[in-house]
Amino acid sequence: MKRADVIVIGAGPSGLRAAGRLAAAGLDVRVLEKKSRVGANVVCTGIVGKEVFDDFGLDRRSVIEELRTVRLVSPFSTVLTYEHPRPFACVVDREKFDNALADAAVSAGAAVACDARVDDIAVGREGVEVTVRDGQGGVLRQAAAVAILATGVDFGLQKKLGLATPRDFLNGAQVEASLPGRDTTTLFFGRDVAPGAFAWSVPAGEGKARVGLLTKKDPKACLRKLLDAHFDGRPGTGEEVPIRTKPVAQGLLSGTFGDRVLAVGEAAGQTKTTTGGGISYGLTCADLAADVILECFGRSSFGAADLAEYERRWKGLLQKEIVVGHYTRRMCARLSDGRIESLFHLAQTDGIVPIIREKADFDWHSGLIFALLQRLSFMKFFRDVKDRLGPVGLS
Ligand SMILES: Cc1cc2nc3c(=O)[nH]c(=O)nc-3n(C[C@H](O)[C@H](O)[C@H](O)COP(=O)(O)OP(=O)(O)OC[C@H]3O[C@@H](n4cnc5c(N)ncnc54)[C@H](O)[C@@H]3O)c2cc1C
Structure with missing residues (x-):
């Protein structure tokens, strides 16, 4: 089989978005998905910020409900x-949402194959080769200049390549x-x-x-x-x-790239550490991955030093959110039920709601966290959290 430019492993939102962007730029892109159809049996509540549709030019036909209360x-x-x-x-509806992304990728020229589980991956001087098992147990090999690992919480291929994998989970x-x-x-x-x-x-x-x-x-x-x-x-x-x-x-990963490979989406730990949501960060980082890969094709150079730029860019955007959210959530997990209850009572009387109304953003939480910590810093617990996070918040 002819060598592709890019193989994307995993047809979730992150992989499909990256595939669509790269195919639209003229690259030969193949998406390999182990499930029998895109979006099948996804365990996800499917909540995304309202802006996602405009920000990424997405079809709104998957929307079931709008949330306000x-x-x-x-x-x-x-x-x-x-x-x-x-x-x-x-x-x-996650199946419809993922399929809209798949349709966009296919319209841009990408090929999406289901029942195609990547069992193995090897990186050589000339390219990447993957071993693919189809639904009937048949095995074939495919090659590309670059591979994107967009496998969600399936980290086997990353481990094989020595890329970073998350250590904390909910x-x-x-x-x-x-x-x-x-x-x-x-x-x-x-x-x-x-x-x-x-x-x-x-x-x-x-x-x-x-x-x-x-x-x-x-x-x-x-x-x-x-x-x-x-x-x-x-x-x-x-x-x-x-x-x-x-x-x-959960948590910030370092080492989400290597020679000719990078990881994107939940595979790279690009989730909100406050709520666990990962769709919008995955789409955002898929765009960054596509940008950097296109630059690599411009230079015909796909080494780790070239792809390091991807991690620099996504961390520039998400590092603070991931670190602040992760620490705050872990600290909040220590709150007793009595302390949580007293926060509810405080919220009814103490001007917390106006802060939420002003600072809340569906995807970017560190601004609200710092504003709430500031408001609650008369309580030692929250003052300690705020002090601990101060250097991160300022950087
Ligand atoms: C209970 C729950 C509720 C959630 N609710 C929300 C929510 O409301 N909003 C939100 O934003 N996020 C939510 N999330 C998180 C969200 O589901 C993920 O962050 C998101 O799906 C990540 O997208 P992705 O494309 O990176 O990975 P995925 O969507 O997991 O896609 C990875 C794809 O790779 C495929 N794959 C894996 N390994 C291989 C292989 N070796 N070969 C071929 N294919 C492979 C998988 O089959 C899968 O289709 C929730 C998660 C859970 C557990």
């Missing part, structure tokens, strides 16, 4: 309702089921609900909701408990609606 439920069932001045995010679990009346996005906090992070219920259209959580503990057990406590045991206890799990990568 959020209910926050404390460990002791205190409820706060926050209404943003306008819709700030959308819930999407365990995610989710069900999507018919839950009429659950049409307001609700976040649940507390050590009993989602130790280490938080849980949610998000409307998914036609009377359905996605109920999920991130935790450091057993995510299925925690989700069953949440369903029992807040959803009359439905739907997780019924065998017909499976709870699906997947980890979320």
